[in-house]
Amino acid sequence: MNKDLKIAIVVIAIILMIIILGDSGPNHATAGGFSPSSKYQSSQVSQNNSETTSSSSEKSCYHNGIELKGKVEFVDSFPDLKVKFVSSFADIDVKFVSSFPDDCGEWQEVSSFPDFTIQVVDSFPDIEVKKVSSFPGMN
Numbered sequence: 001m002n003k004d005l006k007i008a009i010v011v012i013a014i015i016l017m018i019i020i021l022g023d024s025g026p027n028h029a030t031a032g033g034f035s036p037s038s039k040y041q042s043s044q045v046s047q048n049n050s051e052t053t054s055s056s057s058e059k060s061c062y063h064n065g066i067e068l069k070g071k072v073e074f075v076d077s078f079p080d081l082k083v084k085f086v087s088s089f090a091d092i093d094v095k096f097v098s099s100f101p102d103d104c105g106e107w108q109e110v111s112s113f114p115d116f117t118i119q120v121v122d123s124f125p126d127i128e129v130k131k132v133s134s135f136p137g138m139n
Contacts, residue, residue, distance in 0.1 A: 061092075068138075071115045072109060072114055080117045081116065086130055088130070092105055093137055093138075
């Protein structure tokens with residue numbers, strides 16, 4: 001056999017093993033066989049499971065799969081979240097910081113490379129936000 005043909009067969013065999021072994025397990029089973037989105041779905045499932053199994057006193061800092069901390073960009077259309085700013089009974093208290101938005105409810109306003117985008121609306125928001133100067137987090 002040609003040396004290049006042997007190398008190609010080995011590479012194809014390795015790729016097939018990665019696909020088969022990477023998708024084995026109860027979370028990855030599909031009726032039709034391999035599903036390219038199964039890894040994404042399983043990571044979402046495990047993320048949701050970790051949120052629900054955390055202690056009941058600690059509230060989740062996620063909304064529709066978006067972690068509510070980090071760099072945020074205000075946009076006029078096609079946002080990740082629609083937000084309404086309120087003065088009471090908010091879903092989350094947000095502290096705007098100039099750097100290191102590492103905790104739940106800490107947002108840094110940026111104009112490029114955001115973690116998520118928001119649009120400020122007056123009606124039908126996804127979440128209601130209250131601006132605070134201390135103790136940010138979910139309510």
